Amino acid sequence: MDGEGIQVRSRAARQAMWAVRGVFIAAAAAGILWLFVGYHAPRPQAYPGREKVVFWHMWTSNWAQVIRRICDRFNESQDRYEVVPLTVVGGSLKTLIATAGGDPPDCMAQWEQVIPAWAERDALTPLDTLMPPDEWRDLQGRLYPAVRAIGMYKGHFYGLSTGMNIWAIYYRPSHFREVGLDPDHFPETLEKLDAAADKLFKFDAAGHILRIGFIPRGLGGWVPVFGGSFWDPAKEELTLANPKNVEALEWMVGRAKKYDFERVLQFEAGLATQYEASWPFISGAYSMVLDGQWRVEQLARYAPELDYRTAPIPPPAGGRMLAGWSNGNFLVMPAGAKNKAGAWAFMRFWSGLDHPERAAEFYTWGGWLPITASIADTPRYQQYCDKYPEFRAFVRTLASPNIQVTPPVPVQAYLQSRIEWAEEAALRGRLSPHEALERAAKETHRELENLVVGK
Amino acid sequence: MLTRDPLFWTALTNVFYYAALAVPLGIAFGVALALLLNSPIRGISIYRTAFFLPSIVPVVATSVLWMWLLNPQIGLVNMLLRVVGVEGPTWLASTAWSKPSLVIMSVWGVGGSMLIYLAGLKDIPESLYEAAVVDGANLWQRVRYVTLPMLTPVIFFNLVMGLIGAFQYFTQAYVMTGGGPLDSTLFYSLQLFFQAFRYLKLGYASAMAWVLFVLVVGVTALLFRSQKRWVHYGR
Numbered sequence: 167m168d169g170e171g172i173q174v175r176s177r178a179a180r181q182a183m184w185a186v187r188g189v190f191i192a193a194a195a196a197g198i199l200w201l202f203v204g205y206h207a208p209r210p211q212a213y214p215g216r217e218k219v220v221f222w223h224m225w226t227s228n229w230a231q232v233i234r235r236i237c238d239r240f241n242e243s244q245d246r247y248e249v250v251p252l253t254v255v256g257g258s259l260k261t262l263i264a265t266a267g268g269d270p271p272d273c274m275a276q277w278e279q280v281i282p283a284w285a286e287r288d289a290l291t292p293l294d295t296l297m298p299p300d301e302w303r304d305l306q307g308r309l310y311p312a313v314r315a316i317g318m319y320k321g322h323f324y325g326l327s328t329g330m331n332i333w334a335i336y337y338r339p340s341h342f343r344e345v346g347l348d349p350d351h352f353p354e355t356l357e358k359l360d361a362a363a364d365k366l367f368k369f370d371a372a373g374h375i376l377r378i379g380f381i382p383r384g385l386g387g388w389v390p391v392f393g394g395s396f397w398d399p400a401k402e403e404l405t406l407a408n409p410k411n412v413e414a415l416e417w418m419v420g421r422a423k424k425y426d427f428e429r430v431l432q433f434e435a436g437l438a439t440q441y442e443a444s445w446p447f448i449s450g451a452y453s454m455v456l457d458g459q460w461r462v463e464q465l466a467r468y469a470p471e472l473d474y475r476t477a478p479i480p481p482p483a484g485g486r487m488l489a490g491w492s493n494g495n496f497l498v499m500p501a502g503a504k505n506k507a508g509a510w511a512f513m514r515f516w517s518g519l520d521h522p523e524r525a526a527e528f529y530t531w532g533g534w535l536p537i538t539a540s541i542a543d544t545p546r547y548q549q550y551c552d553k554y555p556e557f558r559a560f561v562r563t564l565a566s567p568n569i570q571v572t573p574p575v576p577v578q579a580y581l582q583s584r585i586e587w588a589e590e591a592a593l594r595g596r597l598s599p600h601e602a603l604e605r606a607a608k609e610t611h612r613e614l615e616n617l618v619v620g621k
Numbered sequence: 622m623l624t625r626d627p628l629f630w631t632a633l634t635n636v637f638y639y640a641a642l643a644v645p646l647g648i649a650f651g652v653a654l655a656l657l658l659n660s661p662i663r664g665i666s667i668y669r670t671a672f673f674l675p676s677i678v679p680v681v682a683t684s685v686l687w688m689w690l691l692n693p694q695i696g697l698v699n700m701l702l703r704v705v706g707v708e709g710p711t712w713l714a715s716t717a718w719s720k721p722s723l724v725i726m727s728v729w730g731v732g733g734s735m736l737i738y739l740a741g742l743k744d745i746p747e748s749l750y751e752a753a754v755v756d757g758a759n760l761w762q763r764v765r766y767v768t769l770p771m772l773t774p775v776i777f778f779n780l781v782m783g784l785i786g787a788f789q790y791f792t793q794a795y796v797m798t799g800g801g802p803l804d805s806t807l808f809y810s811l812q813l814f815f816q817a818f819r820y821l822k823l824g825y826a827s828a829m830a831w832v833l834f835v836l837v838v839g840v841t842a843l844l845f846r847s848q849k850r851w852v853h854y855g856r
Contacts, residue, residue, distance in 0.1 A: 433694065580820055
């Protein structure tokens with residue numbers, strides 16, 4: 167190779183090197199610029215003289231704005247505390263680690279089933295110990311039964327709900343009329359619901375499903391309707407294979423068999439996702455479907471012209487009215503919280519224990535179900551229900567004593583997964599309903615024993 | 622105790638099933654593709670690029686794509702099967718087909734290993750083929766007695782890497798099936814993840830991670846011991 171060629175190559179190499187350096191320098195400069203201009207440090211205290219209440223939650227985007235507004239209202243309402251909210255994605259694990267490390271937030275908003283598991287590990291502050299006995303007695307009387315139950319573990323109250331979830335049946339009046347049913351008279355019993363569903367199913371000439379009348383899912387929601395329960399509060403033990411629970415699952419299996427579960431799965435696989443605007447109920451893929459209260463606002467937003475109604479789940483003969491399963495959002499106070507008084511003041515403020523009218527406003531911002539009758543009855547909340555009349559079925563159901571929550575065992579998430587497994591095993595015909603629930607019970611008991619051994 | 626947990630054994634069985642099928646299948650397809658793409662035909666670089674591309678697509682995107690392909694109602698796979706008069710299974714929603722579905726999907730990403738095999742093929746001395754031709758070897762005999770033995774170091778490398786990857790199989794199952802239906806795709810890493818982040822049992826998950834580490838080291842050690850018998854380094 168001649169000398170000129172080598173020179174040309176080394177010049178090209180130098181230029182390439184400078185180009186690479188240039189890219190790195192530009193990237194570093196952009197980073198420094200971002201630090202000065204684009205980076206927003208966590209908001210400092212707006213009220214420097216006040217006691218800080220660190221509040222972690224898991225909401226993001228628009229929901230985080232709602233939370234921010236509630237915190238701002240609290241901060242404006244008094245001059246002693248300042249709640250500083252922070253979105254913490256994956257908050258459960260981080261809170262547990264922060265608690266173990268001795269530096270937890272003062273308050274945390276949760277929706278995962280953590281109360282028994284955390285309380286069992288002494289990671290939570292019992293809220294009832296922060297109240298005088300009279301106040302605690304009064305509170306117990308005012309909270310809806312499900313709201314009280316979701317916060318309790320071994321006689322103590324650990325989580326104060328700020329909104330519960332309830333499931334009811336959404337149905338399409340036009341489909342009812344099409345098959346000669348009266349949409350103004352929703353089936354009052356489960357047997358009548360089955361008969362209506364049979365009429366509403368639609369198939370093509372080859373036997374493929376074109377429309378689902380109704381297919382029950384979610385065993386946890388049906389067990390209370392049949393008069394069963396996964397929990398015996400007197401003995402404080404799990405009762406997964408209770409005969410009523412088996413009866414509920416047998417009914418679900420019967421319905422799935424009638425319409426061939428594989429065929430139902432195949433039909434559902436072809437539907438859009440279940441999220442918001444693409445919920446298949448909107449397109450008419452279902453005539454009746456069991457879903458939560460959040461769909462009411464979604465339907466108002468994405469399908470305002472849609473003609474639909476809601477109704478509580480009708481019970482079978484010998485079953486329970488206004489029954490079902492509930493979960494929700496709740497506020498907890500980690501053990502080791504530095505400002506317990508401030509955190510408790512904030513909890514009371516948000517949940518509306520001392521001022522239902524104010525809390526009703528917050529509940530309408532989030533589309534949440536109220537936790538006491540005094541909030542539900544406020545003019546503000548009633549206005550909201552007038553705006554969304556289909557919301558009333560959910561509000562009415564939540565007040566019922568027949569609403570159950572997940573049993574208060576320290577392996578709730580595991581228990582939930584095993585119940586779901588049992589339902590699927592039975593629906594697919596892998597095990598009989600009794601065998602499936604027995605197996606779920608056995609595995610959950612083993613998990614509980616492991617927990618005791620591991621303590 | 623890990624051993625008293627039936628889900629631990631389910632997860633272990635599932636991951637062995639996957640590794641036993643997906644890794645050999647990946648090697649077979651990778652080698653076959655590399656042999657085909659080693660031919661001196663026009664536009665070969667386009668073919669190589671086309672087969673390599675899927676391996677650089679993010680796993681989550683590939684998973685979502687395959688969820689559509691395997692959709693029992695409107696998926697391309699079942700639509701093609703219907704053309705030939707076969708009603709396809711429900712694939713990911715079926716306990717019998719969920720694992721085979723993921724194995725089939727794994728073949729989609731053999732482009733990466735194919736590239737390594739291709740490099741290995743280029744490294745085989747031309748003189749060996751010339752000698753084989755002089756000895757009267759036909760195409761199959763040249764592949765069987767020259768190409769494959771000379772490729773064994775590369776196959777060994779891909780086998781070790783493939784097995785390690787298979788034991789850590791996670792993302793596709795997490796995105797596509799979440800471990801279901803009925804735990805049929807509950808792979809070891811997925812169960813480990815659930816224990817740590819769903820049930821918050823970090824100690825248990827940590828123990829599972831150690832078992833996985835020992836398992837991977839053990840299997841890798843066995844493979845290294847076995848290589849004396851079947852890997853040819855051309856020395």
